[in-house]
Amino acid sequence: MSIHVRAYKLFYKYLFSYIFILLVPLIILGAFIYVYFLGIIKEDVISNNMNKLDHIRYVIDDHLKQIRVISDQIYIKNMTPFFFEDNPLMSLKTIDDLKNYTLTNNFISDILMFNHNDQYIYSSTSSYKIPLFFEKIYNYEQWDENSFIHDMNIYETPVVRPMESILLRGQQDKGRFTTLIYPLSSGGAKPNQTVLFLIAEKSFQNLLKDNMKDYGGNTLIMDSNNHIVTALKDDPILQSPSFQNILNASTDELNQTVTLEHVKYIFSIVVSTETGWKYITLVPVNRIMEKVTSLKLIFMYILAFIILISCGAIYYLMLVNYKPILLLKKFTEKIWKDDNPDRNELTSVQGALEFLNNRNTELYSRLEDYEIAAKEYMLFQLIRGKFKSREDLQQKAHSLGLTLTKSWMRVITLKLGHIRHSFSVDSILELIENSLPDELEGYARDHMDQENIVLIIASDEMADTSLECILASIQSSLKEKFELISTVGVGRAYQDVSQLPKSYIESMTAIDYRLVKGTGQIIFSYELETTQSRSAFSSQFASDKLKIYIKQGDLEQIDNILQKVIHFLKQDKPSMFEAKLICFEIINAVVLTIEEMNKQQPTAPMNSPDVFLLFEYETVDELVETVKKLSNEISSRLQTISTNHKASLIEQMKDYLKAHYSDCDFMLQQMAEYFNMSQASLSQYFKEHTGSNVLDFETNLKLEKAKQLLISSHLPIKDLSLEVGYYNVNSFIRRFKQVIGITPGEFRKQFQTE
Numbered sequence: 159m160s161i162h163v164r165a166y167k168l169f170y171k172y173l174f175s176y177i178f179i180l181l182v183p184l185i186i187l188g189a190f191i192y193v194y195f196l197g198i199i200k201e202d203v204i205s206n207n208m209n210k211l212d213h214i215r216y217v218i219d220d221h222l223k224q225i226r227v228i229s230d231q232i233y234i235k236n237m238t239p240f241f242f243e244d245n246p247l248m249s250l251k252t253i254d255d256l257k258n259y260t261l262t263n264n265f266i267s268d269i270l271m272f273n274h275n276d277q278y279i280y281s282s283t284s285s286y287k288i289p290l291f292f293e294k295i296y297n298y299e300q301w302d303e304n305s306f307i308h309d310m311n312i313y314e315t316p317v318v319r320p321m322e323s324i325l326l327r328g329q330q331d332k333g334r335f336t337t338l339i340y341p342l343s344s345g346g347a348k349p350n351q352t353v354l355f356l357i358a359e360k361s362f363q364n365l366l367k368d369n370m371k372d373y374g375g376n377t378l379i380m381d382s383n384n385h386i387v388t389a390l391k392d393d394p395i396l397q398s399p400s401f402q403n404i405l406n407a408s409t410d411e412l413n414q415t416v417t418l419e420h421v422k423y424i425f426s427i428v429v430s431t432e433t434g435w436k437y438i439t440l441v442p443v444n445r446i447m448e449k450v451t452s453l454k455l456i457f458m459y460i461l462a463f464i465i466l467i468s469c470g471a472i473y474y475l476m477l478v479n480y481k482p483i484l485l486l487k488k489f490t491e492k493i494w495k496d497d498n499p500d501r502n503e504l505t506s507v508q509g510a511l512e513f514l515n516n517r518n519t520e521l522y523s524r525l526e527d528y529e530i531a532a533k534e535y536m537l538f539q540l541i542r543g544k545f546k547s548r549e550d551l552q553q554k555a556h557s558l559g560l561t562l563t564k565s566w567m568r569v570i571t572l573k574l575g576h577i578r579h580s581f582s583v584d585s586i587l588e589l590i591e592n593s594l595p596d597e598l599e600g601y602a603r604d605h606m607d608q609e610n611i612v613l614i615i616a617s618d619e620m621a622d623t624s625l626e627c628i629l630a631s632i633q634s635s636l637k638e639k640f641e642l643i644s645t646v647g648v649g650r651a652y653q654d655v656s657q658l659p660k661s662y663i664e665s666m667t668a669i670d671y672r673l674v675k676g677t678g679q680i681i682f683s684y685e686l687e688t689t690q691s692r693s694a695f696s697s698q699f700a701s702d703k704l705k706i707y708i709k710q711g712d713l714e715q716i717d718n719i720l721q722k723v724i725h726f727l728k729q730d731k732p733s734m735f736e737a738k739l740i741c742f743e744i745i746n747a748v749v750l751t752i753e754e755m756n757k758q759q760p761t762a763p764m765n766s767p768d769v770f771l772l773f774e775y776e777t778v779d780e781l782v783e784t785v786k787k788l789s790n791e792i793s794s795r796l797q798t799i800s801t802n803h804k805a806s807l808i809e810q811m812k813d814y815l816k817a818h819y820s821d822c823d824f825m826l827q828q829m830a831e832y833f834n835m836s837q838a839s840l841s842q843y844f845k846e847h848t849g850s851n852v853l854d855f856e857t858n859l860k861l862e863k864a865k866q867l868l869i870s871s872h873l874p875i876k877d878l879s880l881e882v883g884y885y886n887v888n889s890f891i892r893r894f895k896q897v898i899g900i901t902p903g904e905f906r907k908q909f910q911t912e
Contacts, residue, residue: 169480176472181465188461204413204426210369211377211428211437217365218379219432221265225338228259229353232271233342236351249278249285256282265361267335268296270354272310296356297325299332310352313341320385321359334359336387362388375423375441380405382434393440395419405436415443483507533558537603537614541569543659546750551655561599564616566651567658570629571665572611573645573672574636581640586611589639593632610669612662617651622682629680645672646680656750660742667738701747706835708751720744807833808847811840815852819859820883826852860884861897868906875902 235255256269260282271280279291286295292303300322301309309317319337326333336357341349362379370377370390378389378396384405386396395401395418404416408427416425422443429436483504490510536554545551555562572590587602590613594600600615629646636642647668649661664683671681700719707715723744727737814832818824829852830837845851850858860882867878879890894902 169476172480173473173476176476177469180468180472184461184465188457191457204424207370207375207424207426207439207441208413208428211426211439214365214369214377214379215428215430215435215437218362218435218437219430221263222338222433222435224263225266225355226340228263228266228269228355229340229342232256232259232269232353233351236271236273249280252280253282253285256280265357266355267358267361268356270356272352272354274310274350274352295327299323299325309339310341313339313352314343314349316340318381318383318385318387320381321388324356336362359388363390366390370439375439375445377437377439380436380438384436387435395421395440405438408436533560533601534603536560537601537612540614540655541612541659541662543656543746545655545658548655560601562601562614562616564599564618565653566619567614567616567653567655567661568651569649569658569662569665570613570615571647571649571662571669572613572632572636573647573669573677574609574611574642575644576609586636586640586642589635590632593628593635595628598628612665614658622648622651626680626682633678633680643678645669645677647671648680648682650683656746659746660739663738663742698743701743702834704744704747705751706839708748808844811844811852812848812855815856815859819856820863820881822880822883822885824856824883857893857897861894864890864894864902865898865905868902869909878902 232255236252252271256271260266260269269282277287278285279288281291281295288303288306292298292301292306301319317339319339321334321336323332324335336359338355338357340353340355342351342353343349366377366379366388367390376389376391376393376396379387381387384402389396398418400418404418404425405427408425409429412425412427414425416423418440424439424441424443426439426441427436487506490507494510494513536558539545540551545554551562574586583604587604590602590611591600594615598615598617600613602611602613604611625648629648633644633646636644647665647670649664649668652658652661664686667686668681668683671686672679675681675685700723704716704719707719723740726732727740732740811829811833814829818829826841827837830840833840835843841852844855848855864878864882867873867881871878873881875891876887879885879887882890884890884893891901894905898905900908
């Protein structure tokens with residue numbers, strides 16, 4: 159009973175602690191999100207306002223540039239002032255020009271031109287005497303005839319009249335316009351002409367509304383003299399001294415929170431470098447808070463819902479998850495006997511884990527010893543030729559923590575003198591591996607006779623140029639630290655993993671050459687090459703032929719090749735090194751070919767040549783016996799897989815043709831190279847086993863595909879011929895008619911009729 163009570167105490171302890179852990183971050187998160195959202199929304203409003211203001215500035219600056227261009231064009235066309243009464247025709251031309259400018263720029267409501275000392279003003283519609291113009295045409299509330307003439311005589315630079323009401327001709331209501339005044343002069347002379355551009359308030363308003371809609375604030379444009387050109391809203395605070403003070407203290411681009419009439423605003427300003435006009439937004443802070451408050455309520459509801467659901471989920475999961483703890487307690491009692499009955503479930507499990515940990519520590523130490531031995535064994539198997547593909551090697555190496563990924567691999571053997579007992583072989587191996595630069599991957603192991611160190615390296619390049627320096631450095635380190643004089647034999651680099659035993663044979667033979675070259679040297683295997691001509695026999699040619707004859711199952715030819723190898727070994731008496739390499743190449747070629755065939759028709763695996771066994775041979779006669787045994791084994795093996803493999807090879811050839819028949823560049827020679835056969839051998843082999851030659855089989859595939867396309871598609875005959883592998887449409891049509899009896903077009907019509 160006491161056990162159950164203790165269990166439930168632990169249950170509720172965890173339950174409340176989990177709920178507490180849930181609530182604390184949620185509350186902190188809620189407070190953080192509230193503050194964070196406020197900042198984000200504020201920053202978003204400021205950023206959006208600044209972007210919108212900058213866009214408005216860009217658009218209006220562009221319009222003002224166009225207005226400046228228009229004023230310059232008007233001046234160029236009217237460089238010599240004229241008077242209406244003296245030249246009425248010139249006035250008509252001026253009116254037409256002004257009308258054209260107005261029609262091509264919808265931002266401008268009207269354009270006026272005034273020649274100083276003239277009694278007329280010219281607009282885009284007509285010419286008017288000055289009194290009539292101000293009384294009937296454009297009746298400014300705060301600008302009369304006398305003020306106009308006075309201003310025209312004193313303005314020498316562009317001036318902006320702030321937005322003001324003007325009673326327009328024929329209208330009852332007043333319109334609000336901004337008047338841009340551009341005196342026209344050249345070379346600093348006193349202006350004798352002035353152009354006035356009337357910009358309707360709605361032109362500015364539409365621009366502001368399109369860009370600043372739905373942001374809950376006010377936007378205004380002010381000229382360089384801080385006169386309001388236009389504003390979205392007529393707000394009294396824009397005329398307040400406090401606003402003017404803020405405006406005077408503002409820089410070119412500014413965002414700040416200001417207080418106007420006891421109300422907080424986010425104040426944003428952008429100043430045009432072109433015109434000096436200011437573009438300003440005022441957004442009440444409480445507008446931002448409305449969004450925050452709405453989000454806050456939504457968040458609180460969501461938070462409360464999450465807490466309720468989470469608490470329920472915690473309670474349910476505690477019921478579900480606590481049961482395994484009790485079961486685990488019972489299970490640990492079977493593994494480890496708890497002497498303390500007052501322990502709760504978790505402390506009992508802890509005691510059992512401590513017991514298991516001690517056991518695992520012992521096992522881990524044993525496993526480390528196994529990994530070292532496993533690495534040694536893998537490297538040993540590698541130079542024995544037990545890995546046939548780089549994928550197999552990398553998979554095994556990766557599982558043991560080894561890296562052998564580079565393209566070229568070779569074996570290097572170091573012949574050491576007597577190693578003193580005070581030095582361990584492991585420390586020598588570690589020094590050799592650590593002496594390799596980063597661009598090389600390499601691992602060393604001691605040879606069975608304890609006097610040789612075998613080093614397997616992988617590199618991206620085949621060159622031997624820098625390798626000699628690296629090996630010389632290793633020799634120096636061995637002499638300095640262990641007082642060892644080492645002779646280094648270097649085998650060739652190979653990309654094929656299965657050729658690594660050959661590199662080992664070369665390195666070991668190079669070591670033996672120390673009797674001639676001397677100890678303490680670095681001897682590359684190519685230094686041992688004999689000058690004896692080998693034109694009478696090529697092991698590479700023999701191995702290539704063997705591969706072909708094995709795939710064809712031609713036992714007679716296989717036996718001929720092997721007899722030639724035996725004859726060469728006995729009669730030509732090559733060096734022992736050369737004989738070993740020939741035997742390795744021949745045996746390895748046979749094994750790899752049979753393994754490739756076994757992928758199609760699996761049988762018992764054939765053993766690779768044991769490189770260490772080859773190295774033990776002292777006479778050519780012993781090697782000859784090995785080749786003879788190989789011949790018998792090949793014959794026995796091919797008797798088993800010959801029939802199935804022939805059928806498989808034919809199927810592979812058919813599959814190859816089905817995959818490449820539609821290629822316009824298909825060549826029989828490419829197919830022959832793919833199957834490692836001559837063109838004549840492939841053709842003969844294919845016809846013997848199918849009754850048809852390769853080209854007829856290919857043509858049949860092309861024409862069957864052509865018939866399908868003629869029936870199922872509307873491709874033009876020219877495109878269709880390319881689809882089935884004919885560059886020349888005439889060749890396709892001729893071949894189709896020759897085999898089918900009718901042309902492709904007649905075939906398609908016949909099918910459609912049916």
